Amino acid sequence: MDPRFAQAEAALQAGRYEEGVRLTEAALEADPKAPAGIYRSFTAILFRHRDFARAAKWAKAGAEQHPKDSELFNILGVALRRSGRLKEALQALDTAARLNPKNLAVLQNKGNVLNDLRDGPGAVEVFTKLVRAQPSNAEVQRGLGRGHHNSGDLAKAEMRYRLAVKLKPDNIDGWIDLLSLLSDAFRMAEAAEALDRAIAANPASARLLEAKAVMLRRAGRRRDADAYLTELARAHPDEAWIHHQIGLTVADYDRERANHHLRRAFELAPQNLDFRLSLAESLNRSRYGDESAHIEEAYQVVKGGLDRPITHPVQLKIASEVLMRVGAHAERDRLATFAEAGRRWAEAGMHAPLLAQMARVETPEDRHELIAQHRIWGDLVQAQAARSPISRPGPRAPDGKIRIGFMSSDLRNHPVAYFALPLFEHYDRSRFELYCYSFNQGEEDQIQRFITESVHAFRWWKDISDRDAAERIAADQLDILIELGGSTHMNKLPVMAYKPARRQASWVGYPHSAGPTAIDHIVLDPHLVPKDPRLLIETPLVMPKTWLALGRTFRDAHVIAGDLAEERNGFITFGTANNPHKYNERLIRTWARVVREVPGSKFAFIRPEGNAPSFRQHMADYFAAEGVSADRLVFHTVRGAHMPFYNEVDVTLDPFPLTGGTSTCEALWMGAPVVNLRGEALFERLSYSILSNVGLAHHSAETLDGYIDIAVKLAADREQRRELRRTLRERIKQSPLGQPEAFARDFYEMIAQAVAKEGAQAAVG
Template identity: 55%
Template sequence: MSDRLAAAQAALNAGRREQAIEHLIAAVSEDPARAVQVYRALVVQLYNAGRFAEGESYAAQGLQRFPRDYDLLNTRGVLLRKLRRQAEAIPLFEQAIKLNPKALAAQQNLGNVLLDLGEAARAETVYTKLVRTQPRDPEFQRQLGRALAKLGRIDPALMRLRQAIALKRDSVEAWLDMIGILNEELRNAEAVETLDKALEALPGNQRLMEARVVLLRRSGQTKQAVAYLKSLLPSHPDDAWIHYQLGVMLTDQDRPQANAHLARAVELEPGKLDYATSYIESLERTRDAQEGAHIEHAYRLALPLLTRANEFNESATKILTEVFVRVCDYDAMDAVGDFTSLGRAWAKSGRHTALLKQLGRVRSDEDRLELVEQHRIWGREIEAAAARRTIRRPPPRPRGDKIRLGFMSSDLRAHPVGYFAMPLFDHIDRDRFEVFVYSYFTGQEDAAMRHITRQVAAYRWWPDIGVGEAAERIAEDQLDILIELGGSTHMNKLDVMAYRPAPLQASWLGYPHSAGLSSIDYFVCDPYSRPTRPEYLIETPLIMPHTWLALGKAFFSDHTEISPDLPSERNGFVTFGTANNPHKYGREVLRAWARVVAAVPGSKFAFVRPEASGESFQRNIARYFAEEGVSADRLIWRAVRGAHLPHYNDLDVTLDPFPLTGGTTTTESLWMGVPLITLVGEAFYERLSYSILSNAGLGDLCARSQDEFQALAVKLAVDTERRRALRKTIREDLRNSPLGQTEQFAKDFYDMVFRAVTERPGRKT
């Protein structure tokens, strides 16, 4: 044995792994022709040290000299899995299996990778062979159960998991897999019973106690989950998992307390990635007077995590992307992942809310179609799960005199969705319709909710309810059509639509893209917002004659006055600006805005956003403006949330983002007398402002290219007379337009729904 190898062995014997690794690296560097055992030892030690990229590199180097070595092939495959390069690992495991068919490690690892990649059928074949070889191995039984569950063969999966537990009663993983499957299948009573049995077998097990909390939360019993955690805290004050779960549970009830618990969890276990990312997410979502500072804090905590990219799961990539979006750090976003791989992973793992951030990243027609497919991927997963479950349904209702129409949204309250939908409740067509509302809102009842309740046949408010139970209860109302208005935004339950609780279903207003479910039949739009190609929608377009939204009087009132004078006359320079969310920005958007400012001498650009007080937000945006020749002193930062309408009095022209344009912000800008320039695209989310401007009689402010976008903005900036005229007349013009004719809008909407229900093929009369 050489001195290097002897030193490495001595270091290992003394428990000094890092020192041993350095000796082994030196050994193969000095003489690449070392024996295969040296490469094996080095790769294993790098794996144990968590240095996966280095380990994979040295395994590849060793395989160049020893291409038929089973151990190196298998270990390199394991390292590739750790690096989330599972597809590259498959041929390595397959080659190892051919070399030594009787060795089981590579076979098991192949099954694991196939499960990672969602190839459950191939994984089942692998695990079935392993179980036949060693039927009393509990892990093989467990993994076969997992594969069967992913194939939708639930009862055989549960049987395998029970066998795993019978063989190894303290197998926490098998207990958790069984509880998770029962919970996902809405077999809540069985899940609770199984959890109780697991705790009998493993009393006081932390992971099982945590599973109880998750089970309560997923079944809508948040209060019970919080109470259980608080009962544990006095005797376990330094258990990080309790602080973590409390933090997650309390985010909607008491954000400061939630942040304190999550910070404590990170302090107690700083190495736990999910603790760190959950704290980052909660900070990013903290809405108070210090919102910009919270975002900045979250961003600074997020940046160092990029060095741990090999550990990222879909939750981590979603949270980090959302933080980087908030501060416009597009380089960091790119480091997290690309448009296609991130979107498909989020969709496959059920993270529909993450797909909203994808809309602003579309850059080509290929991206548009890819985005539709990502939503379809999510929809297929959800519908497959719903198909395996049964919900109680009442017998068909005899056709009555009135159509039963349901609206499902947790935002039918003091919220933009509620304001835009309000005309439908103010002008219900009671001769033809009974209207029902379904909400899962967890906050306090407000005046808008009380008003809607007085108008409709029933306002079903279920703040603590699971998806399956919600679908059953909606089905009990025997609707003719159900329209969802929330997508997967906070507190909504889009999954309910997968159970088809109503024979006809539609989407409107809350989410600017097809949801992804084939069980949603229609998508409400208008002649302007309708996509240019049918491939950009999954549903059938349901076309309003003029506009897909109207300005509810409760929000679009004269309470906030328009300043009579132009900001450009007050200030001596033109002020462009935006109040849009940063997830609608991008490199191209910021540069296009900057080019407009650069083309209008002395002009400035205002960001009216809560992020505007953040140092990183300002620095990252200033970078892109500087590239177009606009200095930082020409940028205005207005850090505000909610009370932003008065700030439009300091803007001369609003510039729209693209491809995801404004919606609420576009109507607000016009209502406050500030004209807006938009870039019209092909898909629905690229045509929101186009529809609003066209219905407002301002279609000439809609550009078809970035060059025209700049030209129109510059032209409007110098057209003082037109801007002055719009400031004086625009509110009255909006009231007289289809956007402001709320009674006619409601009539058009109910006529449209009536036709959809009564003229559908196969309807019994």
Template identity: 45%
Template sequence: MSEQLKVSLQDLLSASKNMKGQGRRSEAAELLIQAIEQNKTQRGALPRGVYGELCILFYELGRYEEALRWSGEGLAKLKKDFALTNMRGVLFRRLGRYEEALTCFREAGKLDPKSVMPLANAGNVYLDLQDGPRAVEVFTRVVRMMPKSSEYQRQLGTAYFHSGDFERARRFFDVARQLAPNEPLPWISVANALEELNQFEAALATLDQALERIGPNEDLLTSKLAAFRRNGRFDEAIAWLQQLVAATPGSALLHFQLGRTLARFDRPKANEYFARALALAPDDTDILTEYAESLDRTRGPEEPKNIAQAYELALRRLTLGGNLLPDARTLRNIVIRSADYAGAERVGTLEELGAYWARTNQEAALHHLMGQVETPEQRRKLVGWHRIWGQSVEKRAAQTPLQLPPAVIGRAKIRVGLMSSDLRHHPVAYFAAPLIAGYDRSRFEFYCFSWCTHPPDPIQQRLSEFADVFRVHPKISDRDAAQLIANDSLDVLFELGGSTDMNKIRTMAWRPAPRQASWLGYPHSAGLGTIDKILTDPFITPTDPALLIEKPFELAHSWVSFEQPGFGGMPDIDPRTPEEREGRITFGTMNNPYKYNPACIETWAAILREVPGSRFLFVRPEGAVPSFRANVERLFAMHGVEPDRINYIPVRGAHLQHYNAIDVALDTFPQTGGTTTCETLWMGVPVISLVGEAFFERLSYSNLNNAGLGDLCVNSREAYVAKAAEIARNTAWRTELRRTMRERLKSHPLGRPDIFVNDFQQAVLRWMEEPRP
């Protein structure tokens, strides 16, 4: 190589170093790539650390896939390079590819047996997986090698924390704090352990001591606020934050945290603070994601505008790249709400997201995968992910067992508990109300438990008058809620809320009642082995027992019933069909867009092609959002349906009257409607439903059969298209259905609460005869 070329290579390396020093990592990486590519053509000696430095730059930029590619190229040239092998494991870990990460760390450990780094990195993988016992084993070895390391002492404490041994975890956290008293993480870890040991005031005092010693550190501020929020002490959190914001108005962090805290109570105000935070830190991914989520969940007359802005922010976050997994739940929900399925693929695959959400205790996120499963294998993986979450919760609950009252023997009445924060003006209450109002008070006592943070509404007040006991505790921990329930000595407890807002599914992990079941709130097994049964009927019970974790608590007829699907006045059914009024058939849906998918839209388009001149109507607030309309119309156009055949009524809440604009409703699949199907039938509109094997694919199957309309259920997409076209042609039958549907319901189980109440009580009596779990 000539002297000039040698200088050129050195210049590139030097320039890269300077760029990195200026914080311009992307440009520094490009210069290193130039140096590597130039070196390939000149066959000179490249300094050994260049590939490692490039991987570090891409790692810091969050561009893990690129770093992984270059680490592979580097190892192809530098066989058995310790640093690159270890770095490759770190990259695999960041990408959630844990087995490959562990393989790399084992290999790095062989290359340098004296280094603690690969061992500690392997321990971090086990912490990611929340595999406490294996993490304890690894970090015990690490601490023996480096006993004066505060960080390794803290990680050993974290390993015990994930093992559910919170007292031992606290002791190691204390050692870490003594070794590094000016580092915030040991203080935070001590506080977290104290909170798990139900010592919240001591946890708060620990964080205050740390703030006094270290100062307004971001991690300490965030941890104290999270502790306030977890324990329902929002007023204190807001007051504290407002003082801090007034003192430091230029802090993006404080505006962001105030927005997060207000979001539960006042989303418009929260959005103002999020907007200020984003103006102060335009590329902060946390602010972008949380602001987008808050906008997406802000209701009112500005909802379409909020949805559109949330979508734009989500796209900005996707463009920034890096590790999307921590933001995946929010980003995916937002882009799917605008029918942007390509955007959803950028967030992650179903397998990647399901595994990640299971191991990071994001059980609510798993709900949104039901509408996207495609194969039998994915359906069973979904069950497994729920169980992974459930086992983690059970393990932690086992460390703080309840004080159970003595068993009651010979009580005259069976004591049944219903736990849900939705026993108010909410669809769960539509279906629970007939039971709470109509149970046999000579044989049963009903206790209701709500954790709702909203002021009581008239429906909650009405239900509280029917129940024997109605307890409302909006500011209570999961464990204390379990103890509260246990103190009432129930015989059976039904959980009705699932993982939705304000509900406490984790409470069931402490087994506050000897017999426990799920009903209504979640169309799938929750994942907890302490939930013994799930309420089903002969139609909704999955065809394969492996698709449920619990045993079926099967009623004789229907798993739900109603007198009308709502409270208050209901709109009248127009006796004329839309076809009669407009001269064309209108298909439509009012289901939530998270249940849509490309296969749904392709099938709906096939129906429109099969029925010339027909239209499709979306009755959803998203109908006023430009991105939703553009994406939906593009998808229909891909399958031969012009945009002018797609119509929208953008409305939330007062939607029932608009069923008068639909001739035939088309159910979503694989996740079908539930409440929506009941509303559709009440308004005299037939629903075509595709039946699958899993619980969430059989809700409409149950509703339709229990309304005497089982022939509207089919088992293939081809049959779905044919059935929709057949019903569209049968004008006389649809007209008759509109005229007679509400009376028809009264003669079938779906519209006969008396049958449901009797079936429920009989099933409870049979369960009481079984041995206790």
């Protein structure tokens, strides 16, 4: 046998882990037919160091050399499970069970994987056998409970969880599962009582103390959670998990304090990937101080963790968002494929990251896959809502008015409010009553105050659960509830799954079907409706001309320069102010091709990321790949006060496939023409709708070559650009986009017809 095995064993026994691993790997590569025991011992060491990906590699190598060794296949299954490769894990464990059917540990590992895959019936079958063989084993009782939980049989799940913690009061996982079940069912008093008993039995358990903070936060009681954790921190100032939980709890209303605690958690436990990524996420969302510095720090924090598998859906979301924001698309793509990422998020109940999926769509199959991902999420939240239905009042007495609800935390200084304002300014109070619902964690601003004063009721619930919000909305007895925010920050899209209104619709805030079939309609216009009806889940409510109009935030105070940027600079400037979550490598390289085709031209990024070194470098690399040097890139680092910078752009290049919306309106308002590539799905047609409504549909292309051709020809036509700079704002004002009162009239008439139709159908039924 290779003498390096002995050297490796000596190094490992001496605590020189990296040296021992390196020597063992070299020995196994030189002598792959080593005894099965060496492979088992080596993978056991890797497990102790939580080196699961490497353990899976060598367990697989050992199993290939010793195909009848059940234990190696068992180790391989567990290592693959810990690496997030669940389907491969199941195959390995099936082989292990076939080789040794009497090994109960293999059977238990298989049951755990089935539970991870949410195959409730399969897990129930496995754990029922185990419970018969080991009725006093708390862990198999818990596994059976998880199987029933995943099957939707909550009563049986609860019984097994309670039995597990009775058999073994220090079974922390059993307590956590029981608390999760009770919390999901909104049996909060029982959950609190169970948690008190769990902590009494395990007073030193950090996981249970942490569970209390999580439970308070999930119940919408963030400030109570803050107070509880702050008290714990006084007693235990160096407990990393406490700082981590404080950071998560206060982030929405005190970002700077959140970053302080998340940094402290990371300092105390630098190997904890969750702590690392939570810090990165909070930095990425930080708007105080130097935003570019926060973005760069977030990227470096994520980059430092990319040597480890990032498989958990939450970890994958955070890493993907940060990498996308600085343009690290290759690093992002290595984390997971389009389908893998989207399904992991949807199956984990995570909707927000699906927005960035739109920028990754390339094929017709991708479009339908994205619809499937939204359906998965919608079915999941509706199943959760069905397990705890809300109370509803009886029908309200007829009063001749249509009661409309608008639900969004963005009814403030935010693009959603910019487009919603006409509906609050122009409506017939004798026909309609408007109710608004916001969960904004910040302070009231001037726009929110205006909306509050314009509507019948503005319900502002900072600390509330999804279910409680749904029940309170139901108490308002709406005829229709319209959600405006999708799953963007601080919104509560899952409220729609409870169906708090008889009729429900989505509009403006999310450029895709949200997912739940409980949302009956989506408000569109003739330019937005996809030709393929399978690309929508809801039934469209189609406005006659446009799905949006420009509100009072589009002001003449935004001054348009009297000359062209080209005339001042001596060269053409292309540019964008769109968010990097709409970028992809194909898009950026297309922008570079446009610049390459126009000698001497430059490209301007009007973005707060502009001073982040990594963003600059990635953009420069993409442009260089198309033969465009870095000195032809311009970065205007600005947030909020960006409107004047459109005067520095001659031609705005729209992103694709996820196109601009607000940014397209802003560019046109400032006289900067927009070139667009339209596609088949809703999110690929937003700019096309806007351009069509101002008579510029000819600036929208159906092909990539057409997009480049339009941009190059527009750059060459100085007179056309001068005319557009001079007249575009007035053209917008005269277009459907610039007629907010007519837009509101059309909108409310459409809603009235939808409500009347629903009432007529109910009467017939």
